[in-house]
Amino acid sequence: MPNGQTGRPRIGRELGRGAEGVVYENLDQPGWVVKEFYQGATSPLQAGNEFANLEKARTIRPDNVVKAQALADPRQGWIVKEEVYPSNTPSDKNQENEVLRDFQNIHDAPGNLMWGTTTDNPTPRWLLIE
Amino acid sequence: MDPVENVRATAQELLSFAEEQEVDVGPFCTDGHFEKDQRWVFFWRKDELPYSGPAGEKEGTLHYNMQGVISVLPNKLKESAGAFRGAWTEAGTFENVEQAFALLKAWLLDRKEVDELPSRSVRRYGI
Numbered sequence: 001m002p003n004g005q006t007g008r009p010r011i012g013r014e015l016g017r018g019a020e021g022v023v024y025e026n027l028d029q030p031g032w033v034v035k036e037f038y039q040g041a042t043s044p045l046q047a048g049n050e051f052a053n054l055e056k057a058r059t060i061r062p063d064n065v066v067k068a069q070a071l072a073d074p075r076q077g078w079i080v081k082e083e084v085y086p087s088n089t090p091s092d093k094n095q096e097n098e099v100l101r102d103f104q105n106i107h108d109a110p111g112n113l114m115w116g117t118t119t120d121n122p123t124p125r126w127l128l129i130e
Numbered sequence: 131m132d133p134v135e136n137v138r139a140t141a142q143e144l145l146s147f148a149e150e151q152e153v154d155v156g157p158f159c160t161d162g163h164f165e166k167d168q169r170w171v172f173f174w175r176k177d178e179l180p181y182s183g184p185a186g187e188k189e190g191t192l193h194y195n196m197q198g199v200i201s202v203l204p205n206k207l208k209e210s211a212g213a214f215r216g217a218w219t220e221a222g223t224f225e226n227v228e229q230a231f232a233l234l235k236a237w238l239l240d241r242k243e244v245d246e247l248p249s250r251s252v253r254r255y256g257i
Contacts, residue, residue: 013210016219016256023256025213086197086217088168093161096172100133104181110133110174111183111195111221111253 008078009034015083018130020046026080031119032069033083035130047071047079050130054081057106057128064099065128066118084116087124091115099126131177138162140173140192144234147227158238166238169198173230183223192230194250195221196237204244207257214257218244222252 011034012025021037037046051068058065066082096113103109112130117123131139141162148155158166165171176183176191183191197219203211204218224230232248 013213014207015210015213016207016254018254085215086219088199088217091163091165091170093163096163097134097161100137100181104133104179107180107185108183109181110137110172111193113195114219115170115197 006076006078007072008076009080011036020050020130021078026083029080031083032080034078034080036078039077044075044077047076048074050079053106054128054130057103057109060102060106061099063121064095064102064126066130067120081129082118082120084114084118084127084129086114086116089115089124092124092126095126099128103128131179133174133179133181134162136174136177136182137172140175143227144173144231147231148234151231153231153235153239155234155239164234164238167199167241169196169238169241171196171234171237192224192227193221194224194230194233196233198237200243202243202245203257204255206255210257218255218257220244220252220255222250222254224250 009026009028012027014022014024016023020042021035023033023035026032026034048071054065054068069080112128114127114129116127141159158164163172171194173194176187176189199216200218203214233250236242236247
């Protein structure tokens, strides 16, 4: 059950981290993760900024961007996104090139790509994760 | 620069450096993307376009993105063993081509585990 005060899902084990925050298992929503932003080190609007960036990318290539859940509070310090399962199949070079070109106006896109699947779509593909 | 051309040109830098070291990574490079036995890595350099890196970063900064199968859970996520599925994803930067080549060789050819990989600046990682 989500935290009654913040609405944030319960978090489990750490799955990874980056410059802006830590990614955890989402114990309430299988197939989704919770990214918690570092407090003080990033803008209080970082979750909203990341949501906006992902939505912008999704307008370009919806199948190649993780879905994110809309924020209840624009200043919340976390965001819920689809979990990406790394694929061991050979990556698709043509699709990689298409994605790189189509996302050339998305900040830091090459560094935020994974080759994998999501619960909703088991087809291996390049996915922008943030 | 066109992002695909950026990746291709940076791969060519790596291929040339590898050749100087008498290490043949050419067979594992397709269209700028290095891949071998369920592990891959590609490189690019920061330029004037938004895709290539954070705003304010020095142009020419050498970036990488890598992913693939691993056998040993890295120390930094040792508390997350229950979530480990035998895969790793990571992106970051290097100080120079020598560092990039060292990672390319260790990751693809020598098949090192994550904790055995050479020096690099990691920006994000995950299992």
